[in-house]
Amino acid sequence: MSDFKNPKSEIPNPKSENWFASWFDTPYYHILYKERNYREAQIFMDNLTHYLNLPEKAKVLDLACGKGRHSIYLNQLGFEVVGADLSENSIAEANKNKNESLHFQVHDMRDSFEDKFDAIFNLFTSFGYFENDDDNLTTLKAMKDSLTEYGFAVIDFMNVSQVITNLVPEEVKTVENIEFHIKRYVNDGHIYKEIDFEDQGQKFHFTEKVKALTLKDFEEMMEEAGIYLLDIFGDYKLKKFHKNDSERLIMIFK
Template identity: 35%
Template sequence: MHICHTKQKVAHFGLLLTKLSKLAHSDLGLNDWFNSPYFHQLYFQRDGQEAEAFIVRLLERLTPAADARILDVACGRGRHSRTLADKGFDVSGIDISPESIDHALQFANDKLHFYQHDVRLPFWINYFDLAFNFFTSFGYFRTEREHYNAIRTIANSIRPNGTFVIDYVNTHYAEDHLVHKTEQEIGGVNFYLTKWFDETHFYKKIQIEDEALREPLVYLEKVAKFSLGDFNDMLAFHQLQVQEVFGDYDLGRYDVRKSPRLIIVASKVLR
């Protein structure tokens, strides 16, 4: 009896891992999560003042022209795009999620534009002065080629001598400081997060319990463990040259083990 019960548990666990593996390799599963209201409820409770302060520091460092055109890649519902537009810049935000763009469009105006777009596919050419990708909104694609295609789209979209800034997790720091299990209650919804990693990716299982749901929802995030060297290779391949690297939102010096973030500033250099 005990052996039978153990076999059932092992089989159930194996089935769960199979489902999670399929979900991790499914664009549909990933898009379902990005389009979910729970995604925004979980991630966009972060301190808006901290995010705005980071953007202001970047702008002070980069000193773009007052009429600069800025591309916000993976803009979500447009919060950071709106911050940039409030500074007087002409801002275009793109995101793969139609639901996020539908929400963002309510804020659109002559200086603020939103488009539902997959960054792996070509966008405008030699149009923007700066492109931003904030808060680890990269690394979710299945293959290296898809990530290279995304960088190609961004590189092609900015003008010669234009600037691209990508804000990513410092994978070395994250490995050393990973909290494997956490629970959060946000607006009456319970989020149970389980995190782990292997040689190439970080994983996060999100289980959601809400009285409005008949049963818990489970999503899986899978983010590539890109290092500074990996980014340097991807950027250089598309004529983007690393100029500066920061390790936190105060734009402190990058330390491979001590810095929580990997913030890269690159310029488009034509050979």
């Protein structure tokens, strides 16, 4: 692949020289995913915060917040919000929206916070990226350590069974006059997405790789981390989880 180049972008943390450190920090990541359904995301957060019955002005952590769109909405709901992400470029963009009760910081999710939170949200499959599988357990422990005694954490992950069954092997998406050629496949317990495109005469190649974690995998890790799994939902309306059919795997724990 010598003819493919990665765009110039800062690696936000020397601890993490993985694919997500560069891909998430490029403008192309945000271009490709610009059409995500944010209204659906807001309904999800409305449902979540209502279900959790969070106190007024609760301290909420949006872990892997990207450019902070969901942090901003949580803040509008009346919560004190910290958005954390590994991408320096995303945090720089998010910081344009900071206020007295909304803050952003560059942070590696494997590290716990000194501050304790009433709720931690890890949304839209922002988990399972690490090369070392042990880092997934480390992240769960860090989330646990960052909660108050009565705090709740939420991981919103893909439902692996449903995703693999409905995997689209190849497609082309044109966004902002860029043709993204996308290939998807499963290998060695991971779901891969190969992304190739050309912009301004330069060819680019990126690979997304996410651990195909099932509910059983999460249950085993949570037990080892000393986490109590309270509830499981299968979509953003918080309907019951069904292994083969549900769109999402949403886990609430403390």
